[in-house]
Amino acid sequence: ETGVTQTPRHLVMGMTNKKSLKCEQHLGHNAMYWYKQSAKKPLELMFVYSLEERVENNSVPSRFSPECPNSSHLFLHLHTLQPEDSALYLCASRRDRNTGELFFGEGSRLTVL
């Protein structure tokens, strides 16, 4: 139990669907991250938010749209995804954008049909 909760844990969607992944942390952290984990590839940093402001967008396609309404919540809105987007999406939080280790959620396993 890291204090970072992701929902749903598993999601299957068609290419034309719109869905969202949710991440919540109760650690009082100020920075939140989305990573993508595909088979046989390193974790890929997607987005970084610090104090609800997006500070990093790592060349992610626009079909992924992040939202950070407050420092405790982070969403990843999904629209018109491709089968190659199937992966484990990991949310993490950090005390500040440049301090401390990442605390990860258990991930949302996404399958795009």
Next chain:
Amino acid sequence: AQKITQTQPGMFVQEKEAVTLDCTYDTSDQSYGLFWYKQPSSGEMIFLIYQGSYDEQNATEGRYSLNFQKARKSANLVISASQLGDSAMYFCAMRGNQVDRDDKIIFGKGTRLHILP
């Protein structure tokens, strides 16, 4: 550019033996930090240990220690007295120390460790 390399895709180790997981890194930053994470089959990434580049002593956390060799740019994880519960993927990671890099933490491809009874 920053890079993490883990050359061992998989390892098999007998229970109670010590195991060393290799990690080399590349960075132009003078100050940086190195992390190790464990990922069991459940998917959650668990923080194990951290080493700052200016820390004079190797980091230790219980059965975990980090063999930091700055000149060789290596940060190997040593697990002493391995247990069956240590079976998992292990990731080496690094943060930079520049304005545009200190909030990025990049990861290696990982090493899958199997502990044999």
